[in-house]
Amino acid sequence: MTAEQVALLPGAGGPPRATVNKIIPFSCVDGPGNRTAVFLQGCNFDCRYCHNPETIQTCVHCGACVPYCKPGALSIMAGRVQYDIKKCVLCDECFHHCPHGSSPRTREMTPAQVMDEVRRNLPFIRGVTVSGGECTRWRDFLVGFLTLAKAEGLGTLLDSNGSHDFSADSELIAVTDGVMLDVKAWTPEDHVRVTGWDNALVRKNLRWLAEQHKLPEVRTVIVPELFDCEQTVRNVCEVLWETGNLNTRYKIICYRPMGVREVYKGLKSPEQAELQRLAGIARGYGLTDVVII
Ligand code: SF4
Ligand code: SF4
Incomplete structure (x- = not known):
């Protein structure tokens, strides 16, 4: 093992680091415009429909x-x-x-090392998005990396399951332009059924980020037999309406079984008509940017 590899071992001291699953140099689906997307390993939720289950656990x-x-x-x-x-x-x-x-297939990397890879793409990107797994599990790394990205004039977005208390983390929020938030279900009971976790913080983050106008996107994966999808859509839309965030993009995502663990593959995908109905409900609240994917 080289001296550099030893220095990157967890617990070796030095700068914060994260376990990086992959870096996509150019992505047009992880936020507005062309962006470099960085995916970090490990997630605290255990979503039944996760289509990248190999990113949940740490090696x-x-x-x-x-x-x-x-x-x-x-x-x-x-x-x-x-x-x-x-x-x-x-x-x-x-x-x-x-x-x-x-x-x-992961690498332990410091903010500076990830930034070195991002820098190659600078002429072609307008920002970076950090996703996962759940990226906020690597909070200190995020502060370091997003600070470096901002210094290069890049926009900074996080893709989060909402389990980090953003309202209590002014240091992270100061270098984050916005959070693309997953709202997986509305009631705590439904949320536990989908993810294994309570959602008090997710709901708090939804409102708080909306009030700060740092909520460019909300996503809900539609699985009718797993949770009350209409109630979830309605409650998300109410918060966006009440906080004056009618231009926030709301992605209504069709559940598909590709990549899902065998034990959960029996979940049924929703009909297109159901997705259209839910999108119509969202537009009925005045949302201007509702997309079905
Ligand atoms: S098999 Fe063992 S070494 Fe390989 S990824 Fe899984 S935990 Fe890590
Ligand atoms: S088995 Fe080897 S070659 Fe195949 S994806 Fe894993 S690391 Fe890459």
Whole structure:
């Protein structure tokens, strides 16, 4: 292991770091305009319909996936799995064989290292978006990275499940232009059924971010048999209406089973007519930017 790799090990001190799952240089679906999207590993929610379940758990470096990597992109060194991005052919065999629901295709990176990769894209992007997993689990990294991005004149967005108390984190909010917020269900009971977690903070964040006008987008994945979708749409729209955020984009997302864990694949996708009906309800509140995807 090189000195640089040792310095990046968790607990080694130095600058904050995050486990980076992937960096997409150019994305036009992670916020307005062309952006570099950074995906961080690990999520505190356990959504039944998660289509990237390998991003939920943190790798425990057991090494079980290494023999399945035929191109030799994985190895074990000093008890930790090493990932060589140059050898990887993206066959996904590693995380399909991970008994812990994780992925070895990650890198421990500091804000400066991620910014070095973003800098190559500067002429072509207007901002960065940090997603996950749940990016706010890496709060100190976020403050560092978004500060560097702002210094380059880039816009800064977070994609969050709403489990971080943004109202109590002025340092993070000062370098965040906006949060694209998932509202997965409205009642606590429904939210627990979808994610395994209570949603008091999600609801608090929805209103608080709306009041700060730092809420460019809200998303709800529609799964009629799992939670009360109409109630969720109506309550989101009420908050946007009450806070004067009628131009916030509301994405009504069709649940699709691709990538979903076998145990949850039985969930049914909604009919187009149902998605249109929910979008119509949202537009009825005066929302100007309702999209079905
Ligand atoms: S990705 Fe999974 S199988 Fe591979 S080392 Fe990490 S925990 Fe073990
Ligand atoms: S996706 Fe995983 S198994 Fe496939 S080449 Fe990359 S690291 Fe190896």
